């Protein structure tokens with residue numbers, strides 16, 4: 001009986017993916033709030049529920065951050081141009097996924113805010129539209145796994161005129177096949193987190 005009482009509240013929140021957004025780029029709060037709407041709406045259309053929590057961070061080149069210690073199922077970083085110079089070879093990329101240790105699921109991805117600003121200027125979209133969609137693309141990599149890029153749509157790389165126009169209209173979303181994988185992947189990831197929480201809570205208490 002004690003076991004059953006313990007499981008019920010966890011099961012109720014099983015399908016919600018907890019995403020922790022680390023904002024290193026001092027994104028204006030209104031832009032972040034609007035980007036969150038764009039992001040959660042893209043996942044809602046795919047049939048998945050995501051919960052987004054923002055933490056503001058300050059980057060120091062000499063400091064190592066243990067991303068494994070950041071709470072949540074997924075960690076999405078919004079990084080600056082200065083960070084891009086030390087993190088990636090090509091400063092023109094919009095984002096990337098942090099490789100995971102062997103036999104672990106990747107859970108960290110990054111979007112560069114200066115590239116969001118570039119695309120915003122090129123498309124006439126708001127920074128929130130581009131940021132929310134770019135974060136959705138990077139989370140798409142984590143949930144869809146290898147070979148996530150597609151010939152068209154939100155997982156196209158790089159986005160072409162058609163995709164950039166669709167961002168502006170709020171219509172750049174996952175297709176049906178991608179949506180199905182995303183829903184399954186969220187269920188698997190939140191299931192894993194539940195198991196980890198149950199384990200961390202310790203048996204027989």
Ligand SMILES: [Zn+2]
Nearest residue numbers: 137141149157
């Ligand atoms: Zn990509």
